[in-house]
Structure formats: C-alpha cells, structure tokens
Amino acid sequence: MHIIVTDRDGNDHTLEALEGWRVMEIIRDYGLPIKAECGGACACGTCHVYVAPEWVGRLYPASEDEIYMLDSAFEVEKNSRLSCQILFTPELDGLRVTLAPGSES
Numbered sequence: 001m002h003i004i005v006t007d008r009d010g011n012d013h014t015l016e017a018l019e020g021w022r023v024m025e026i027i028r029d030y031g032l033p034i035k036a037e038c039g040g041a042c043a044c045g046t047c048h049v050y051v052a053p054e055w056v057g058r059l060y061p062a063s064e065d066e067i068y069m070l071d072s073a074f075e076v077e078k079n080s081r082l083s084c085q086i087l088f089t090p091e092l093d094g095l096r097v098t099l100a101p102g103s104e105s
C-alpha cells in the first residue's frame with residue numbers, strides 16, 4: 001500500500017503506507033519536510049496538506065477540532081486537511097496529497 005505526496009516543488013513521491021499510521025507520520029518518517037509541530041495532537045495546523053479532489057469525499061470527515069485548527073493554517077482551501085488527522089487504512093491505498101505552504105519544517 002502506498003500514498004503519493006507532492007512536495008512544494010511539485011515533485012511526486014510514492015511512500016509506503018502502513019495501516020494505523022497517520023498520514024503525517026508516513027510523510028515525516030519518509031523524510032519529507034513537514035513541521036507537524038504538535039506531533040499529531042491536532043493543536044498546531046503545521047501538518048496541513050491539500051487532498052487530491054478525487055479523494056476528498058473518500059476520507060473520514062474532519063472533526064470540529066480539525067476544522068477549528070485548520071482556521072489557523074495558511075492558504076486553506078476546500079480540500080485542506082490536517083494530515084495528522086487522517087488515519088491510513090487499506091481503503092486509502094493510492095491517496096494523493098500535496099504539502100501545503102506553512103508546513104515546512
């Protein structure tokens with residue numbers, strides 16, 4: 001299973017994904033620069049990603065906490081999510097996200 005992450009320079013990276021890991025952890029573990037300051041506690045907004053349009057409706061909806069925290073992120077779009085709040089499951093095999101501005105480590 002894998003996810004595809006586009007970095008801020010527009011390069012795609014295919015990352016091996018494990019069930020039960022947060023998408024933020026997969027990105028960080030692979031070594032792509034993602035700040036994720038709070039370590040996944042939904043308390044910083046610096047793990048912000050854009051989800052590819054075809055995947056938006058296939059994700060578990062954002063919680064109120066996530067929506068609140070996204071308010072403090074930069075350049076929030078309709079397809080914005082906090083990657084620490086997306087738990088990887090086999091249904092998300094092939095998920096595509098793009099690292100958003102403000103999440104640089």
Ligand code: FES
Binds near residue numbers: 041043
């Ligand atoms: S790592 Fe802080 S909100 Fe996701």
